[in-house]
Amino acid sequence: MAEQNGRFGPFGGQYIPETLMAAVTELEAAYHRYKDDPDFVRELDGLLADYAGRPSRLYYAEKMTRDLGGARIYLKREDLNHTGSHKINNVLGQVLLAKRMGKTRVIAETGAGQHGVATATAAALMDMECEIFMGREDTERQVLNVYRMELLGAKVNHVMTGTMTLKDAVNATMREWASRMADTLYVLGSVMGPHPFPTIVRDFQSVIGREIRTQMLAAEGRLPDMVVACVGGGSNAAGTFYDFIGEPSVALVGCEAAGLGVDNPKNAATIANGTVGVFHGMKSYFCQDEYGQIAPVYSISAGLDYPGIGPEHASLHDTGRASYVPVTDDEAVDAFEYLSRTEGIIPAIESAHAVAHVRKIAGAMDKDKIIVITLSGRGDKDVAAIARYKGVDIHE
Amino acid sequence: MNKGRGAARIEGAFAGGKALITFLTGGDPGVATTEKLIRAMDEEGADLIEIGIPFSDPIAEGPIIQDADERALAAGTTVDDLFAMVARLRAGAGGAAGLTKPLLFMTYYNPIFTYGVERFAAKCVESGLDGLIVPDVPYEESGEIKAVFEPHGIAIISMIAPTSADRETMIAKDAQGFLYCVSSLGVTGVRSEIRSGIGGIIEAVRQVSGVPCAIGFGISTPAQAEEMAVLADGVIVGSAIVRIIAEHGAESEAPVRAYVRAMKDALRAK
Structure with missing residues (x-):
């Protein structure tokens, strides 16, 4: 845009x-x-290239694809970058x-x-x-x-x-x-x-989408049907989407943190629950009360625990070019464990929100469809918190 | 540009010598205290009073006013409560005459935007406000609020910062009511020393602006007020008053009176 x-x-x-x-x-x-x-x-x-380790891999998640029984699923491995995201x-x-x-x-x-x-x-x-x-x-x-x-x-x-x-x-x-x-x-x-x-x-992150295009053309000879990324402020999603905004055949899906659920006050799903406001320098959607006080949002994921969303996402939502879906803590934690056991990849709890959404929809899609999930980060940082969430007592 | 009603009233506050502009956070620690303190400040010689609408995330404020906002919000203060308070102050009550000095709201943009800009402007007129200071709406973004507030005669106060440089002329030319000159980098607060460069900035903006200039950010002592009043037409005192309210809560009237009187006396000498 x-x-x-x-x-x-x-x-x-x-x-x-x-x-x-x-x-x-x-x-x-x-x-x-x-x-x-x-x-x-x-x-x-x-x-x-030399320091961060780009291009990051585009990995065909064969076991996940087989398990869900629908669309072919690829993972854009931003988790393999230097510093882990x-x-x-x-x-x-x-x-x-x-x-x-x-x-x-x-x-x-x-x-x-x-x-x-x-x-x-x-x-x-x-x-x-x-x-x-x-x-x-x-x-x-x-x-x-x-x-x-x-x-x-x-x-x-x-x-x-x-x-x-x-x-x-x-x-x-x-x-x-x-x-x-x-x-x-x-x-x-x-x-x-x-x-x-x-x-x-967005420009500095758009390398993600450009690489997906090149790698996907090499792997499948065509563009994906859908790209999916988690959204807090929305940088990995913006980087994933940007190169495909002008490709109407590619669906753009952002996954917001719904915390304990969109109907529970403890969530951070800005598009689902927010209204237009002006905060942190931008006009966009924000979780706020009727007087414009910014809401104390919540998510298990500290990276998505933000009451707003970037203005380009607000626009992509309003124009209908991208869609934004809520994913709860429980669903994200399930997906965190699922990807760990299915593919041997521990995703960041943020990225697990995107994995969770794909688990819901891939099975119902035709087998010739292709989904790319941007795995924005690795989950090493989250292991202790997830253990706590699951009631497991670990000591380092 | 025709001067609006609010802008003219605000300029009028500078007619009787160096102006003292006082600030407090509305609803800290409760609306009744704020109402009492505004009357007290008026009686002690404040020429113009700024009422801060408490906001969850006041990015231009230092810790003193951040804490005041938190106290006011914890007390349940809403913008509707503050509109009603201003209306009561204007009407007068319990034998007290209605307050006639100009009153301003200091508010971040989101509470205005969420309320509805047009509805907010109409409420300003209805309750008796004269202008607004909106610290997160700089010159470039001010068109969308000026277009709504100006027809209602509500002035939007412009700010100039030490970093404004070649933006000064553009901002000063459009200023209404008074020009808010920010003394220092950073956020609001109490400072032991204020940079001297502000004098040069004020001289420069006076070449293009017809409205009075007032200096704010960091001023707390009568000596500082005197020093700044040499350079400008008025001084703005916020954090120093809010600090007194933080200490004395609902019992702040006497110390706030004494403080405002001392600051006004310092300015009268100029």
Whole structure:
């Protein structure tokens, strides 16, 4: 979708304090200067290949396909990237851009810790100072990722305000950026926030969809019928969808975190339950009350535990080009175990939401149909939390 | 551009010398206290009063006002409660005359948007508000609210930050009521020192803007108010007052009165 002035239809925009306008304007100018600059592109492509391990594999999940008895299922293995998720694609791009802009320090929010780990990693590689903001609820859910970030040389700030989750981490990072921007770039982790972030992050993640196209043409000689990805802010989904938006034969499906169920207040299903609002710099859908107070959302997955969705997804939903479906904690945990046992792949609990949806629909589809699931991350980080969820007592 | 009713009333607050603009979070710790404190601030010489609509995620606020928002929301405060409070203040009650000084809401955009922009504007007029400060709607996005509020005579206050640079002229030219000049980078709060560069910024914007300039963010002491009043037409005091309310809760009236009186005295000397 061609965006204008940072808008995707009515969504997007730059709803931020005046103090930050200079920072996003500087970022936008730098992005336009470097995104097609041959040296920048060469350096980024080199890092994606040699450091991150791209292209990631497209794996035919034969056992899962046979078990479900319908559509052929492929897994786009973003979990095999360095640092264990798709987050590295965007981070290498943004930190390289920060370097070109003459910045010496990067800051980032993180929910599950995947974006924080990726940012800390890129900062270590490119000699940048790094500070990560993470809600205390999440630092408790993801203790190992906190230690990982510190191991990589980042300072981790435990955010104690509000619901102490991802949205509060974003608030804290925005406040920090407003107080220090001359030497600092905010490396935002999803296709959200004020323009130009939704565009920049989507562009850096769109490598996922481009690779799926090439790999699928090589494997099957045609495009998939459906691509499926989990959606919090929506960066792996945006990266998966983008190359196929102009291909009407490819269905685009985003899987939202429904927590305890869409009818239970404890969920984070923004499209299912949200209304249009303006928050975190963008006009989009948000879980909120009748007075526009942002709702304290919930999901077992810290990475999807966010009350909003990126503006391009809001637009894809409104135009009907993509569809968004809710997946509960229980369904995601089942899928987490299912993929582990069926294919020997432990998915991130975020990605397990996409696996769960495909388990519901693949069996009813014809055997000549093809589904690609983007496995956005690996599940090592979630093992302890899932054990707790299942009532298993483990000690390290 | 014709000056709206609200913009003219807000400008009028600067007519009698250096203006003191005071802020408090509506409903912290309860609407009754806020109502009492607004009357008290009015009586002690505040020229213009800003009422913050508490928001779940106030990204431009420091810890003092963040906590106030949390207290107000925990008390169940809604924007409807605050509209009703403003209407009561304007009407006067219990022998007290109606409050005549200009009143502003300080609110993030989402509570306006979710309420319905047109409905919100109509309620502003009905209850007796004069203007709005919407810190997450910068110049580029302000068209969609100005188009609705201006016909109702409700002013949208523009902000200039230390980072505005070549945006200053564009923002200042369109300013209504007064121009809110942010003293420092970062968020609201109490600061021991305020950068001196703000004087240069105000000189520059005065070349293109006909409205008064007030400095906010970080001002807490009478000495700071005096210092800033040399540079500007008024000072905005928020976190320092909210900190008093945080300490004294429903018993804040006496200390808030004393504080506002001291700040106003400092400005009267200028």
